[in-house]
Amino acid sequence: xxxxxxxxxxxxxxxxxxxxxxxxxxxxxxxxxxxxxxxxxxxxxxxxxxxxxxxxxxxxxxxxxxxxxxxxxxxxxxxxxxxxxxxxxxxxxxxxxxxxxxxxxxxxxxxxxxxxxxxxxxxxxxxxxxxxxxxxxxxxxxxxxxxxxxxxxxxxxxxxxxxxxxxxxxxxxxxxxxxxxxxxxxxxxxxxxxxxxxxxxxxxxxxxxxxxxxxxxxxxxxxxxxxxxxxxxxxxxxxxxxxxxxxxxxxxxxxxxxxxxxxxxxxxxxxxxxxxxxxxxxxxxxxxxxxxxxxxxxxxxxxxxxxxxxxxxxxxxxxxxxxxxxxxxxxx
Numbered sequence: 001x002x003x004x005x006x007x008x009x010x011x012x013x014x015x016x017x018x019x020x021x022x023x024x025x026x027x028x029x030x031x032x033x034x035x036x037x038x039x040x041x042x043x044x045x046x047x048x049x050x051x052x053x054x055x056x057x058x059x060x061x062x063x064x065x066x067x068x069x070x071x072x073x074x075x076x077x078x079x080x081x082x083x084x085x086x087x088x089x090x091x092x093x094x095x096x097x098x099x100x101x102x103x104x105x106x107x108x109x110x111x112x113x114x115x116x117x118x119x120x121x122x123x124x125x126x127x128x129x130x131x132x133x134x135x136x137x138x139x140x141x142x143x144x145x146x147x148x149x150x151x152x153x154x155x156x157x158x159x160x161x162x163x164x165x166x167x168x169x170x171x172x173x174x175x176x177x178x179x180x181x182x183x184x185x186x187x188x189x190x191x192x193x194x195x196x197x198x199x200x201x202x203x204x205x206x207x208x209x210x211x212x213x214x215x216x217x218x219x220x221x222x223x224x225x226x227x228x229x230x231x232x233x234x235x236x237x238x239x240x241x242x243x244x245x246x247x248x249x250x251x252x253x254x255x256x257x258x259x260x261x262x263x264x265x266x267x268x269x270x271x272x273x274x275x276x277x278x279x280x281x282x283x284x285x286x287x288x289x290x291x292x293x294x295x296x297x298x299x300x301x302x303x304x305x306x307x308x309x310x311x312x313x314x315x316x317x318x319x320x321x322x323x324x325x326x327x328x329x330x331x332x
Contacts, residue, residue, distance in 0.1 A: 036249075036325045036326050037325070039324070039325040040321055040322060040325035043321040043324065043325065045317055045321065046317055046318050046320065046321020046322065046324075046325075047321070048314075048317070049313070049314040049315065049316070049317030049318035049321065050314075050318040050321070052310065052311075052314035053311075053314050053315055053318055056120055056124060056311055056314070057124060059117055059120050060117075060120040060121040060123075060124040060125070063117045063118050063120065063121050066117050067114045067117055067118065070099075070101075070111070070113070070114065072099075072100070072110075072111035072113075072114045073114065074110065074111065074114040074115045074117070074118045074279075074281045075110065075279045075280075075281075076110060076111070077108045077109055077110060078104060078108075078109035078110065078111070079109050080109065081095050081100070081104045081109040082104070082106070082107060082108075082109045086296075087106055087107045088106050088293070088296045088297055089103055089104045089105075089106060089109070089297055093299060094112075094297045094298070094299040094300060095109075096299065100112070100113065101113040102116065102299060102303045103297070103299045103300070103303075105289070105297075105300055106293045106296065106297050106300060112286075112299065112300065112303050113303075114281075115281035115286060116281075116283070116286075116303055116304060116307050118280075118281040119281040119282050119283045119285075119286060119304065119307065120283075120307070120311075122193070122266070122270075122276055122280070122281070122282045122283075123263045123266060123267065123282070123283055123308075123311070124263075125193065126193060126196055126197055126200065126262065126263070126266045127259045127260070127262045127263040127266065128259060129197045129201065130196070130197045130200035130201035130204070130262040130266075131201065131255055131258045131259045131262055132201070133197065133198070133200075133201025133202060133205070134200075134201045134202075134204045134205045134207070134208055134258060134262075135205075135208055135251060135255050135258075137201070137202065137205035137209070138205035138206065138207070138208035138209035138211075138212060139208065139209075139212050139244075139247070139251060141156050141159075141160075141205065141209045141212075141213075142156075142208070142209040142210065142211065142212025142213040142215075142216060143212055143213075143216050143239060143243060143244065143247065144156065144239075145157060145209075145213045145216075146212065146213040146214070146215070146216025146217045146219075146220065147216050147220050147235070147238075147239060147243065148235075149217075153213075156209075156213075157213075159206075160206035160209055160210060161206075163203055163205070163206045164206050164207075166203055168199070168200075168203045168204075168265075169265075169268070169269075171199070171203075172196070172199045172200075172265075172269055172274070173269070173272065173274045175195065175199065176192060176195060176196065176199075176269065176274045176275070177274050179191060179192065179195060188277070189276050189277055189280050192275070192276055192277065193276065196266060196269065196275065196276075200262050200265055200266070201262075204258065204261075204262070207254075207258065208251070208254050208255070208258060211250055211254055212247060212250065212251070215246075215247055215250055216243060216247070219242075219243050219246055219247075220243070224242060225238060225242055225243070228241075228242050249326040250326075252322060252326070253319060253322050253323040253326060254319075256315055256318055256319035256322055257315070257316065257319040259315050260311065260312035260315035260316055260319075263308070263311060263312060263315075264308070264312060266282075266284065267282070267283050267284035267287070267308050268284060269284065270282040270283070270284030270285040270288065271284040271285070271287050271288045272284075272288075273285075273288065283304040283307050283308050284304075284308075286300070286303070286304040287301060287304050287305060287308075290304070
């Protein structure tokens, strides 16, 4: 078994149940990563969620190419598809056809499929970057609090309590609502995206920080940490070489569960009109525009709603499966 730590036998000390509960003799010689991958592959629900997450990431990455193949830019108006008297899409199912897969928007005639594809870019970008900010800050603060304890732990724990009690939604609405047109070398929607990433990521770090603190409190009492101390290892060495490798699993798991929360938060801000400004396509913004047409063009509301629902569900299913695969105490 490959040990991520420098002290001989440290990996087995950190995960004592790994061999006993993942197949015994037949799993000997495999690393913990290989065992976790074997367990994850057996979870069809988690793999389905993971496949959908990968699909959405590819859709967001190659959105310009996908839309160019259909020939309908997301912000291009198409009044020919709109009934001039009613302002609603002509044709059945809100204008759905082989040319317009999800139909067109009322009044503007913009292609809904193209806007869903481009909306995925905003949601995935903000979701991933905000999660990265939270993970970096939360991991640093959590491991410091858990390892050193004492007044350091007390100070960071109270700081976490303050952040958790902060009215994040109201603060985000107030801050984004008074943004200038340009700042920090950014302008318009680029500035808004950067501010949203900072707000969501910076104020959500206590959620993962608490998890890392609890894990560190347990790991610092293990024999391999005591062995490193007895050999004269510095605190920085123990944090970097002994504790951090054993925290990779919970970091990965809770990151996959934090991403959908951030996607929902961005959609909520866009729905309330304080997210990314139109005409840039966002799922929350499309839902907000569709409220007035839920009876005459239900596909206008269903498309972004299902995109948010399926993406969040896929992340949650994959995160649950990843947690089970990385937990040696669950039965394979």
